[in-house]
Amino acid sequence: MKLILTHEVSGLGEPGDVVEVKAGYGRNYLLPRNYAILWTRGAAKQVESIKKARNARAIHDLDDATALKQRLEASVVKVPARTGDGGRLFGAITVSDIASALEGLGSTVDKRRIEIGNPIKSVGDYAVSVRVHPDVTAKVKIQVVEAA
Template identity: 75%
Template sequence: MKLILTHEVTGLGAPGDIVEVKGGYGRNFLLPRNYAILWSKGAEKQVESIKKAREARAIHDLDEAKAAKQKLESNTVKVPVRAGSEGRLFGAITVSDVANALKGAGSSVDKRRIEIGNPIKALGTYAVQVRVHPEVTAKVTINVVAA
């Protein structure tokens, strides 16, 4: 199945890329979540507009990406959440929670670039990865505290 990606998908590609995937993955995951559109000659004309929008948001220079990485890694970000008496959370920390905390700390990061390894369900300090550039990944330290 041939698709055009509209969002970044880890391990598959970036917006505007034309990819070939298995039918079930495309029909059951990528298309319902609007991560991709079906490829056609008419839709291929949209690729240019998708790539222009991606270029406007992207960090172009590797040195600029390394500077952004240092800025992200330099400080610990606090994420206030509701927690029980034993330190267990009511739910889990999501990438949206981390993105909002980073925005509050002065670093605007797209939530699709944040990767949380294991679900965070307790108070404490955790490391989260942020893909700043295709070649640069920052490890951000977040401190989950009771609100």
């Protein structure tokens, strides 16, 4: 199945890339979540506009990316959350929560570039990775604290 990615998919590609995937993966995962659209000649013309939008959001310079990586790794991001007994959270910390906490530090990071290894469901210290640039990945320290 030939698809055009509209969002970044780990291990597959970035927006605007034309990829060939198995029919089940495309039909059951990529298409329902709007991560991709079917490739047609008409849709192929949209690839340029998708790539232009991606380039506008991307950090182009490797030096800027490494500077952002150093800034992110130097700070500890505090994420407040509602908790119950024993420090367990009501729900889990999402990438949107982390992205909004990073904005509080003055670093704007797209939530699709944040990767959480295991679900964060209790108070404590965690590490998440942020793909700042295709060649640069930052390990950010997250501290989940009880909301006041």
